[in-house]
Amino acid sequence: MLLLRSRRSTTTTSVVRLLYLGLVIWSCCCCDWWYLSTPSHYYGAHAFTLVTFDVDGTLIQGSGQAAEASLHAQAFSHAVRKVLASSSSGNSNKNQKDIPPVAQALPRELYHGSTDGLILLRLAQATLDMDATESFPYLPQMMDCMYEFMLSQSKEDATSIGKYISPLPGVMEHLTELANRKDSVMCGLVTGNVEGIARLKMKTVGIYETGVLAEACETQRIWDGTQDIAFLGGFGSDFCSGNIVDLDRNHLDRGEQIAIAVQRCQRQLAKRHSGTNNNNDPPSLLKRVVHVGDAPADVLAAKALSERTLQNQVDDELCVGMVAVATGSYPADLLQELAGSPIPGKWEPVVLEQGMGDPMFLKACGL
Structure with a gap:
């Protein structure tokens, strides 16, 4: 009888331990789930x-002159002329054509609030009659040209970029x-x-x-x-x-x-x-x-x-x-x-x- 009680006691203890271990594992899983699923501020x-x-x-x-006379405005015309007009060697009209400022070549809604890339492509279409599919491959080169123009101008005259802005x-x-x-x-x-x-x-x-x-x-x-x-x-x-x-x-x-x-x-x-x-x-x-x-x-x-x-x-x-x-x-x-x-x-x-x-x-x- 004593042996039987001891076995029952041992069995009961083992069951309790297993239940406790299961509870611990379940709690850990719940904590992991909470951590992963709860918004980070918690x-x-x-x-x-x-x-x-x-x-x-x-x-x-910018002042009233900024849209046409600022260095940034000049950079668009410079880039289109240097990159696209000069690359159109087979078309002497394009090669010799002067590129007017953006504010003269485009209606306001096509450049105000737009991006430099889209403005360059629109300027090329308006002044050189180049479709965007034709000018788009030159876009990185035109952006580099705009930047180099402004950088060189600023080195020659430190106040040039700040004019009108x-x-x-x-x-x-x-x-x-x-x-x-x-x-x-x-x-x-x-x-x-x-x-x-x-x-x-x-x-x-x-x-x-x-x-x-x-x-x-x-x-x-x-x-x-x-x-x-x-x-x-x-x-x-x-x-x-x-x-x-x-x-x-x-x-x-x-x-x-x-x-x-x-x-x-x-x-x-x-x-x-x-x-x-x-x-x-x-x-x-x-x-x-x-x-x-x-x-x-x-x-x-x-x-x-x-x-x-x-x-x-x-x-x-x-x-x-x-x-x-x-x-x-x-x-x-x-x-x-x-x-x-x-x-x-x-x-x-x-x-x-x-x-x-x-x-x-x-x-x-x-x-």
Whole structure:
């Protein structure tokens, strides 16, 4: 009887141990499932905001002569003439033809708020009667030519790039404030400008010196001559569809540039975390991207990105904000109409009539 009781006791103990072990395994599985399926902010990840800025009409303003006389405006005509007209050796008319400024050759809606790539292709079609399919293969060469023209001109005359352009009201003050928030905010440009040209502009008008622009990602091009003033962003030289017929490409191309900036920001955050001495530190994850721009293309590009998050084509935890500034060529009511209704946590647009001169600018960014 004693032996029987001992066996029963042993059996009971074994069963209890097995049940306990099963409970432990089940608990661990539940914890793993919770960790993997729960949004990152529940387990200590550091939330970051990416703020991207358009350039012309958002950060800087041009005088009435800027569209025709600025160095950037001259660079388009120079590149089309040097690359395309000179390459058309079989057509003496093309080879000898002068290329007028963009503002004279194209209607305003075909260049304002567009990207450098699309503008080059449209200028070639308007002045040389070249179809985009014919000029598109030369696009990288034309962009290089634009950059080299501006770089060489700036070396001859340090003030040449800054002629006709200057920072808009409130820009320097708010950028300086953002530069002090690098523990939770990363800033860069999303612009249709060729990247090297954007660098020259930011240096010339003093924006680069604010320290607000984040370090460039290793995926970005060097652009010899400006590698020391590189910064994060998505640029006209990063993507161009080549489609000059569909006007929606004005904002869809820019939308691709925002997506490129987002990917580069995420890469930088991952690199920053992997470089820390303490691997137990929570990661920094991008939770919000805010684009600041003055044109319909800016609003529609940011809106397109938010729609991609809703369709789970990109990070479905990402909130897309838009600060539409009426400091360019478009009125606030038009920008508001294009922005539409907000979707809390997904699409959060704000329109500021005074642009970055508005005291509520940082709040509009969600900061």
